[in-house]
Amino acid sequence: MESRTYTADAAPGNTVTVAGWVHELRDLGGIAFLILRDTTGKIQVKFEKDEMDEQLVETGLGVHRESVITVTGAVEEEERAPTGVEIVPESVEVIAEADPELPLDPSGKVDADLSTRLDNRTLDLRKAEVQAIFDIRAEVLRAVRQQFRDLGCTEINTPKIVATGTEGGTELFPITYFGAEAFMNQSPQLFKQLMVGSGLERVFEIGPIFRAEEHNTPRHLNEATSIDFESAFIDESGAMDACESVVRAAHEGVAQNCVEQLETLGLTEEFEVPAGDFPRLSYEEAIERINATGALDEPLVWGDDLPTEGEHALGADVGQHYFITDWPSEIKPFYIKDHDDDPDLSTGFDLMHPELELVSGGQREHRYDHLIEGFKQQGLEPEAFEYYTKMFRYGMPPHAGWGLGGERLVMTMLDLGNIREAVIFPRDRQRLSP
Numbered sequence: 001m002e003s004r005t006y007t008a009d010a011a012p013g014n015t016v017t018v019a020g021w022v023h024e025l026r027d028l029g030g031i032a033f034l035i036l037r038d039t040t041g042k043i044q045v046k047f048e049k050d051e052m053d054e055q056l057v058e059t060g061l062g063v064h065r066e067s068v069i070t071v072t073g074a075v076e077e078e079e080r081a082p083t084g085v086e087i088v089p090e091s092v093e094v095i096a097e098a099d100p101e102l103p104l105d106p107s108g109k110v111d112a113d114l115s116t117r118l119d120n121r122t123l124d125l126r127k128a129e130v131q132a133i134f135d136i137r138a139e140v141l142r143a144v145r146q147q148f149r150d151l152g153c154t155e156i157n158t159p160k161i162v163a164t165g166t167e168g169g170t171e172l173f174p175i176t177y178f179g180a181e182a183f184m185n186q187s188p189q190l191f192k193q194l195m196v197g198s199g200l201e202r203v204f205e206i207g208p209i210f211r212a213e214e215h216n217t218p219r220h221l222n223e224a225t226s227i228d229f230e231s232a233f234i235d236e237s238g239a240m241d242a243c244e245s246v247v248r249a250a251h252e253g254v255a256q257n258c259v260e261q262l263e264t265l266g267l268t269e270e271f272e273v274p275a276g277d278f279p280r281l282s283y284e285e286a287i288e289r290i291n292a293t294g295a296l297d298e299p300l301v302w303g304d305d306l307p308t309e310g311e312h313a314l315g316a317d318v319g320q321h322y323f324i325t326d327w328p329s330e331i332k333p334f335y336i337k338d339h340d341d342d343p344d345l346s347t348g349f350d351l352m353h354p355e356l357e358l359v360s361g362g363q364r365e366h367r368y369d370h371l372i373e374g375f376k377q378q379g380l381e382p383e384a385f386e387y388y389t390k391m392f393r394y395g396m397p398p399h400a401g402w403g404l405g406g407e408r409l410v411m412t413m414l415d416l417g418n419i420r421e422a423v424i425f426p427r428d429r430q431r432l433s434p
Contacts, residue, residue, distance in 0.1 A: 006038055286306065305331060368393050
């Protein structure tokens, strides 16, 4: 439709053709109004029944909500209209008629539960509030990519079908690959490490990861978007610096470029760009502070993972994004390097939002012999990962990096109640369609 005008560009004094969805119909007797919605907003179309062609009025007012139509007519100023202008139609064409009974109300006047919304996601996305979430998500990814480029990173794309899992275990989706068993990748971890050893030195990737976790919670997915960073010649402290800069850049991008979307979501006042350096607490300090809150029935001891209740208690105590560093070696993956002066202490770290974990990272073990020993300590067969381990015999530099959950970042930014609200078509234990 080369002659189409977006509703936001319809100016008084012009004759335009607009196209979109029928958002609402209001029949007041001698006069009626149709509200047409497109990607830029809404515009009012006025029908004065006694002064217009009967067929034109019948077509305009007989169409069902959410039908796709085009309207051609003169744009006039009208201060009582929602946008200050309205169209007096010369013609109305119905492009695609919608069923009169809709599974949910895209106007938002009638609420629908999340399951119904996800079952009918195309309709759900017609709501301004839902569109605002995905406009913001798109801006987050744009800002993150730009920050990675500012950090001197090369964007890469790694395989999602692999012969072995990144971390082994049961959290793998097996598939049949030309008669052989393969898996959906849990993480680009091993591949991005190989890339920093290739001479690229500093890389990032934004892509899907797959975890066959049995969780069925508002913060877990079985297919998620991972934002990954890896760099040669830095340690865990440098990786945390990069992580902090990326998270802050994402918030800054939204604050600068999504003003209307934040207003639509009612977050204009609440949304904040993280200020100052993120505190860095050791694992030991973290469990001491959790225990001091009295939030848990049993106090944590060295080697315990942090339960959700403990994370919430510590997050409320800290009150902002923060890192937990120096985790026990035994509870971090084989590829995380231990401190040289204390093999029981790893260089692993997590970035936490007050509500949940966002990032896992650390310095990687770049020494071949130590890497092989790490495999054995965690019950993994080094031979199954030879494509990965052998490259450490050919000159692998010290390196560090992390993975950030994209949906979790958006969820915490916008204070969403369920991570599925940050995914167009989520995949979890119960949902494989649409």
